[in-house]
Amino acid sequence: MKLTSLVVAPYAFAAFAGLWATNAAADNLLVNGDFESPLDWTSGVSYNAGYSAFVGSQIPGWTIESGHAVTIHNTNAYPYIAGAFSVNMDGEGYNGHNANLYQDFASTSGYQYQLSFDWQGWFNDSNPQLDVSIVDLSDDSVLYHGNFGYSSNLMQESASFHGTGNMLRLRVMESPESGYNDNAFIVDNFAVSVVAVPEPETYALFIAGLGLLGVVSRRQSRAVV
Structure with missing residues (x-):
C-alpha cells in the first residue's frame, strides 16, 4: 500500500501542474x-x-x-x-x-x-x-x-x-x-x-493539497496489516 501512495503523489502533482498550465495559458x-x-x-x-x-x-x-x-x-x-x-x-x-x-x-x-x-x-x-x-x-x-x-x-x-x-x-x-x-x-x-507565474495563494493551495494527500496515505498505511 505504501507503493500505491508513492504512485498517487506524482499523479497529483501532474494534475496540479496541468491545472496551472490551463489557467495560465496565454x-x-x-x-x-x-x-x-x-x-x-x-x-x-x-x-x-x-x-x-x-x-x-x-x-x-x-x-x-x-x-x-x-x-x-x-x-x-x-x-x-x-x-x-x-x-x-x-x-x-x-x-x-x-x-x-x-x-x-x-x-x-x-x-x-x-x-x-x-x-x-x-x-x-x-x-x-x-x-x-x-x-x-x-x-x-x-x-x-x-x-x-x-x-x-x-x-x-x-x-x-x-x-x-x-x-x-x-x-x-x-x-x-x-x-x-x-x-x-x-x-x-x-x-x-x-x-504564467503562480501567485502565492496558488502555492498555498498546492501545499495544502499535498498535506491532505499525506494524511490519506498515512490512514491507508494504518488500515493495512
Missing part, C-alpha cells in the same frame, strides 16, 4: 484584438476600396465612443501592420473627433496580466498623441497608461498589471486629439493575457 482575453473579424465594409459612415470608418458597435468586440468613428484600413491602398486589417486612429476626423474605442474584460484579483499591442506613425503630425489605458470600472483606478508621440518605426508595446477582481476597460484613443483626418497612428494586435 489566451487573449480580448475579442477581435487584431481587428480581423469580418466587417460590413460598406456600412461605414465613410469608405472607399481601402478604408471604412465605423461607429457604435460595428467593429466586433469593441465599442466606439458616441460621436467618434474608427477607421479600418485593409491591404488595398493604405498602411497596415499585420493581417488583413489595421486601425487608423484618425477616425476621419468624424464630428471633429478622432478614434476612441474601448473593450471591457474581467480580471481576477492577484493575477498578473500582460497587455501588448503594436503601433506605427504614418504622417508626422505633432498635434495628436496615441493614448492607451486600462482602468478599473469600479473605482476608476488606472492600472496602465501609455501616451505616445509620432514614430515612423513599428513599435511593439508590452506592459504588466495586476487584476483587481473587477471589470476592467481597455481604451484606445487620440489624446490630445487633432480633430481632423491626421493619419498619424496605425494600431493593431491588442492582447491581454494571464502571465
